Amino acid sequence: MNHADLVVVGRALRLLGEHGERLTHDTPESVLHEIRADLQRALALLADSVSTARPTTRCPEHPTGPVDKSARDLCLLCETRRRAAPPPAEDEDECAPPAAREVRVQSRYGIREERPQPQERWVPEMWNGRTWQLCGTPRRDKTEAELFIAAQRRLPRAATAYRLVHAFTDHVVARTWGSPVAAQPTTGPRAF
Structure with missing residues (x-):
């Protein structure tokens, strides 16, 4: 309408x-x-x-499609597709190694594996007159980091310049008390 x-x-x-x-x-x-x-x-x-016909099913994909009373969404087309799908093979799950059979829960920080996944961060930095220095927590989202810098620029004692550094690492960074050293990942499994 x-x-x-x-x-x-x-x-x-x-x-x-x-x-x-x-x-x-x-x-x-x-x-x-x-x-x-x-x-x-x-x-x-x-x-x-009213430009369309009255919905006959509860299916968002086929609202005016044919009706199947036994289907949970009353859609005959979707129920036919569900019935035609091959059932999962039970013997494949038993042959898989135990690590592949365990259920992994998606987390904000990802899943710890043999080799770490690359990390992408947006690091806000400010100019202190001589060098660029870190002025906030590195963030995973670029827009969030830009909003942080915009808020820093509105402060009464704002720095003369700010920048965002795109830090993309595919290695493990070990923290030391001298200068930071990048430890390359090993080829075998790591012990934690």
Whole structure:
């Protein structure tokens, strides 16, 4: 329904509401015929503005598709697709190694594996007059880091310059007390 249809149907329904407020037990028959004509006009406008058929299923993909009463969403097309899918083979799960059979839960920090996944960070830095220095926590989201820098620039003692450094690492960084050293991942399994 476009905006013009919405305005016309709304106006017709408001007119019917006004008729309903004025309706009493001694309303003349001429007014009742006028209400009937307005009601028929509102129904015709509503029927013209509805562009699709009434949904017959609860399926968002096929709302007007064929009906299967035994399907959970009443959609025959989706139920046929579900029935045609091959069942999972039970013997494949038993042959798989125990690590592959265990259920892994998706976490914000990912899954620890034999080799770590590359890390992507956005590091906010500020210019202190001589060098660039870290001015906040490295973030995973670029827009969040940009919002942090925008907030830093609004402070009364803001630095003269800020920058975002895109840090993409595919190695493990070991923290030391001198200068940071990057330890390359080993080829075999790591002990923790």
